[in-house]
Amino acid sequence: MPDKAMPDRIENVSVQLKVNGKLHSRTVEPRKLLVELLREDLDLTGTHVGCDTTYCGACTVLMNGAAVKSCTMFAVQADGAEILTVEGLEKDGELHPIQKAFGDCYGLQCGYCTPGLMLSTLQLLSRNQQPSEKEMRKAIAGNTCRCTGYQNILKAMQMAARNMKGD
Ligand code: FES
Numbered sequence: 001m002p003d004k005a006m007p008d009r010i011e012n013v014s015v016q017l018k019v020n021g022k023l024h025s026r027t028v029e030p031r032k033l034l035v036e037l038l039r040e041d042l043d044l045t046g047t048h049v050g051c052d053t054t055y056c057g058a059c060t061v062l063m064n065g066a067a068v069k070s071c072t073m074f075a076v077q078a079d080g081a082e083i084l085t086v087e088g089l090e091k092d093g094e095l096h097p098i099q100k101a102f103g104d105c106y107g108l109q110c111g112y113c114t115p116g117l118m119l120s121t122l123q124l125l126s127r128n129q130q131p132s133e134k135e136m137r138k139a140i141a142g143n144t145c146r147c148t149g150y151q152n153i154l155k156a157m158q159m160a161a162r163n164m165k166g167d
Pocket residue numbers: 048049050051052053054055056057058059060069070071072
């Protein structure tokens with residue numbers, strides 16, 4: 001016997017969010033993940049998917065300045081929010097100091113983890129201009145890199161901190 005409390009179908013919902021400074025409105029299934037909205041609807045494929053267990057952090061973006069795993073949120077939970085993805089770091093053709101530092105310090109190999117790591121770095125440096133190594137390690141604890149061994153990532157974070165302070 002059908003459950004009378006269950007609706008015949010789930011209605012799609014409207015979502016409005018600002019991504020990299022641009023306002024977007026979409027109608028989505030309630031089950032759609034934020035990372036799917038970014039990649040499939042907005043073509044922002046710099047946000048990666050590296051697992052299905054909320055482990056790897058390749059999908060990290062900033063939501064209202066806080067690092068979130070966009071594979072672990074529904075798109076509707078970002079309604080009204082400001083999202084920053086890796087595509088929003090570059091300004092007027094100029095790489096962000098964090099992007100420059102990751103390149104200069106060879107803080108990447110395959111690059112799959114890099115967008116998420118850069119956004120976790122940005123969250124840290126926007127709250128703490130002079131983080132210790134321990135604070136840096138903690139800030140990227142949710143980002144897994146299978147290639148680099150992390151040493152050059154830490155060097156890149158240190159260089160980015162120096163450059164963003166203007167040292
Ligand atoms: S894709 Fe791995 S934590 Fe989101």
